Amino acid sequence: MNSNRLEAFSDGVLAIIITIMVLELKVPHGTDIEALAPLLPVFLSYVLSFIYIGIYWNNHHHMLHTVQKVSGGILWANLHLLFWLSLIPFVTGWLGENHFAELPMAMYGGVLLMAAIAYFILQNRILSVQGKDSLLANALGKDIKGKASPIIYGIAIISSFYNPWVAGALYILVALMWLIPDKRIEIILKKKE
Amino acid sequence: MNSNRLEAFSDGVLAIIITIMVLELKVPHGTDIEALAPLLPVFLSYVLSFIYIGIYWNNHHHMLHTVQKVSGGILWANLHLLFWLSLIPFVTGWLGENHFAELPMAMYGGVLLMAAIAYFILQNRILSVQGKDSLLANALGKDIKGKASPIIYGIAIISSFYNPWVAGALYILVALMWLIPDKRIEIILKKKE
Amino acid sequence: MNSNRLEAFSDGVLAIIITIMVLELKVPHGTDIEALAPLLPVFLSYVLSFIYIGIYWNNHHHMLHTVQKVSGGILWANLHLLFWLSLIPFVTGWLGENHFAELPMAMYGGVLLMAAIAYFILQNRILSVQGKDSLLANALGKDIKGKASPIIYGIAIISSFYNPWVAGALYILVALMWLIPDKRIEIILKKKE
Amino acid sequence: MNSNRLEAFSDGVLAIIITIMVLELKVPHGTDIEALAPLLPVFLSYVLSFIYIGIYWNNHHHMLHTVQKVSGGILWANLHLLFWLSLIPFVTGWLGENHFAELPMAMYGGVLLMAAIAYFILQNRILSVQGKDSLLANALGKDIKGKASPIIYGIAIISSFYNPWVAGALYILVALMWLIPDKRIEIILKKKE
Numbered sequence: 167m168n169s170n171r172l173e174a175f176s177d178g179v180l181a182i183i184i185t186i187m188v189l190e191l192k193v194p195h196g197t198d199i200e201a202l203a204p205l206l207p208v209f210l211s212y213v214l215s216f217i218y219i220g221i222y223w224n225n226h227h228h229m230l231h232t233v234q235k236v237s238g239g240i241l242w243a244n245l246h247l248l249f250w251l252s253l254i255p256f257v258t259g260w261l262g263e264n265h266f267a268e269l270p271m272a273m274y275g276g277v278l279l280m281a282a283i284a285y286f287i288l289q290n291r292i293l294s295v296q297g298k299d300s301l302l303a304n305a306l307g308k309d310i311k312g313k314a315s316p317i318i319y320g321i322a323i324i325s326s327f328y329n330p331w332v333a334g335a336l337y338i339l340v341a342l343m344w345l346i347p348d349k350r351i352e353i354i355l356k357k358k359e
Numbered sequence: 360m361n362s363n364r365l366e367a368f369s370d371g372v373l374a375i376i377i378t379i380m381v382l383e384l385k386v387p388h389g390t391d392i393e394a395l396a397p398l399l400p401v402f403l404s405y406v407l408s409f410i411y412i413g414i415y416w417n418n419h420h421h422m423l424h425t426v427q428k429v430s431g432g433i434l435w436a437n438l439h440l441l442f443w444l445s446l447i448p449f450v451t452g453w454l455g456e457n458h459f460a461e462l463p464m465a466m467y468g469g470v471l472l473m474a475a476i477a478y479f480i481l482q483n484r485i486l487s488v489q490g491k492d493s494l495l496a497n498a499l500g501k502d503i504k505g506k507a508s509p510i511i512y513g514i515a516i517i518s519s520f521y522n523p524w525v526a527g528a529l530y531i532l533v534a535l536m537w538l539i540p541d542k543r544i545e546i547i548l549k550k551k552e
Numbered sequence: 553m554n555s556n557r558l559e560a561f562s563d564g565v566l567a568i569i570i571t572i573m574v575l576e577l578k579v580p581h582g583t584d585i586e587a588l589a590p591l592l593p594v595f596l597s598y599v600l601s602f603i604y605i606g607i608y609w610n611n612h613h614h615m616l617h618t619v620q621k622v623s624g625g626i627l628w629a630n631l632h633l634l635f636w637l638s639l640i641p642f643v644t645g646w647l648g649e650n651h652f653a654e655l656p657m658a659m660y661g662g663v664l665l666m667a668a669i670a671y672f673i674l675q676n677r678i679l680s681v682q683g684k685d686s687l688l689a690n691a692l693g694k695d696i697k698g699k700a701s702p703i704i705y706g707i708a709i710i711s712s713f714y715n716p717w718v719a720g721a722l723y724i725l726v727a728l729m730w731l732i733p734d735k736r737i738e739i740i741l742k743k744k745e
Numbered sequence: 746m747n748s749n750r751l752e753a754f755s756d757g758v759l760a761i762i763i764t765i766m767v768l769e770l771k772v773p774h775g776t777d778i779e780a781l782a783p784l785l786p787v788f789l790s791y792v793l794s795f796i797y798i799g800i801y802w803n804n805h806h807h808m809l810h811t812v813q814k815v816s817g818g819i820l821w822a823n824l825h826l827l828f829w830l831s832l833i834p835f836v837t838g839w840l841g842e843n844h845f846a847e848l849p850m851a852m853y854g855g856v857l858l859m860a861a862i863a864y865f866i867l868q869n870r871i872l873s874v875q876g877k878d879s880l881l882a883n884a885l886g887k888d889i890k891g892k893a894s895p896i897i898y899g900i901a902i903i904s905s906f907y908n909p910w911v912a913g914a915l916y917i918l919v920a921l922m923w924l925i926p927d928k929r930i931e932i933i934l935k936k937k938e
Contacts, residue, residue, distance in 0.1 A: 174753065178374030178375070181754055184827075194839065197839075197849055202852075224817075245413045253381065253384075268390065371757075438606045561756045561759070635795055653776040656776055
């Protein structure tokens with residue numbers, strides 16, 4: 167089994183996740199600017215989650231590009247990742263509708279943390295098939311971003327209960343950290359060609 | 360007609376089914392842990408159904424991999440399977456919102472039973488085209504799991520009315536039975552290469 | 553431009569249409585058989601529409617298989633078809649929730665009629681590119697089903713206002729007429745190989 | 746990385762956007778023509794947005810057809826475009842439910858304007874990789890439509906507050922302008938073959 171259908175299915179799930187989040191932006195009844203105001207936090211949390219799903223899609227895309235054969239283990243590790251990502255619309259809606267309250271803020275981080283762990287497991291599954299000198303292993307190097315993210319999520323979850331804004335800032339920080347283009351795999355792939 | 364577009368369409372439907380189930384996790388109004396508590400059964404039934412759709416996707420993927428030409432019969436047998444799977448979000452939501460009550464528990468098993476029968480019909484359609492010595496026929500062997508599942512579903516449906524927890528345990532049992540990687544087709548495909 | 557991306561996009565839209573219809577099956581609050589009873593007409597209309605979308609997907613699939621190049625005209629004729637099909641979940645929900653009342657019954661036929669006309673336009677666009685001796689032209693022959701369907705829909709729409717059950721029977725008749733495998737294109741394609 | 750998976754993901758998102766808009770057409774409770782009347786503006790705004798998404802899909806399709814390699818910049822410019830397009834169901838629903846009131850009308854134009862700018866950025870990203878003598882650069886020429894659209898959106902947004910019908914007419918005008926088949930890239934591609 168090659169990775170094409172796995173990519174196609176993951177693309178489908180990610181495309182649906184990124185799009186159904188917008189359904190939380192409920193059409194307001196009024197037509198003035200006051201009617202829109204309560205939607206602002208929902209909108210902001212939508213933007214953040216859109217970027218996160220975009221980052222996951224991007225990295226997932228690059229990582230699966232290095233996979234030749236899909237084992238049962240990779241397949242279930244991938245579904246495990248999709249499971250946690252599928253909860254992002256729920257925590258995004260909860261976060262936005264409650265104006266970034268403590269528990270929703272912590273839960274948002276909790277889902278991000280579980281997704282990061284699931285991504286890490288998937289990555290290890292792929293590496294264990296490919297070996298330590300593989301394309302992906304070289305591209306990841308010390309994988310500082312991959313290791314820093316769960317730690318920052320953990321700090322953000324704890325700080326949610328003291329100051330939700332600190333947690334929010336940390337979630338934005340991680341997103342920005344990944345938005346800076348991750349050229350590692352791209353560079354290695356280019357060398358290979 | 361080759362199997363590519365059939366796979367792509369099935370992937371699309373399965374990706375949507377697996378993702379819209381999360382819409383049953385309605386965003387709660389409160390922000391404390393009590394607000395989340397009523398969602399726990401919904402969440403648990405979501406996890407179980409996510410695993411079931413994952414199993415179907417996985418097995419469907421392997422089975423269609425052996426198909427060269429798609430006849431009209433295979434196409435409609437496939438749509439019949441997708442029909443029953445499309446009802447899983449409904450029974451999952453009903454099950455979760457009613458804390459695993461008798462009738463929803465039985466209905467959940469009923470849909471799983473119909474999906475298993477539909478899968479069986481699709482499998483037979485494919486086998487009847489390929490012959491008894493085909494790749495798929497060898498891979499399936501006696502197909503013990505495929506035959507045991509509908510029987511266990513049947514027992515679970517009956518036991519739903521006496522003790523829903525027994526039914527729940529049986530649904531988890533079948534899921535675990537299939538989660539143990541089904542290497543049959545994978546092994547045969549590897550031999551062929 | 554080849555037909556691959558057109559097929560992929562159409563598959564995506566059809567997969568979503570066929571799946572979001574199930575969202576009309578709203579999870580009932582009760583847990584006894586009486587709670588399910590009001591869902592029966594919704595379920596029945598879902599079954600019928602599922603079969604119709606399945607038929608369209610099937611025929612669409614075969615027809616596009618004969619297309620080599622996609623012109624702008626074909627592309628927009630295809631979007632026009634998808635537009636009318638996208639209204640099927642709406643009329644299905646309206647039909648089911650109102651126990652097959654007159655106007656919803658007529659509207660259901662109206663959308664089917666417009667979809668049939670849109671399919672006819674798309675077919676003609678493809679034929680005008682391919683010529684009268686093309687694969688598709690031969691496969692269609694006199695296209696009796698294609699011409700009979702809109703006429704039956706028209707009769708059904710009118711009869712909706714007198715006896716909705718007659719209209720319902722006619723919609724089922726057309727579905728059955730198409731369910732009988734349409735081997736025309738399949739046969740011609742086989743000859744070609 | 747080639748453009749296949751980018752196209753597949755974009756197709757998925759666009760297919761979902763174009764289809765979930767229909768969910769704003771809420772099934773009415775009554776069964777007479779009066780029950781349908783309030784849905785007319787929702788339906789009309791759905792038609793307009795359906796055409797807009799169709800135009801974007803069409804142009805996006807042609808443009809990506811000229812792309813050989815997808816850089817990180819192109820990928821994020823594409824996600825940026827999809828973000829603004831994902832808001833179209835929201836503004837469409839708001840517009841339709843409020844009978845084309847001032848602010849919803851302006852917001853609709855605002856989202857269209859942002860999408861046009863995002864498309865422009867994506868186009869420039871692709872052009873900057875391909876160079877001034879590339880296929881796409883020739884095909885676009887002076888790109889009069891691409892430059893006129895944001896200006897017309899701007900005028901429409903302002904006129905929304907004075908006369909929403911003028912704004913509506915301008916949105917229809919831009920849609921018609923693009924509906925007239927954009928043969929530029931098609932022609933150049935044909936020459937190339």
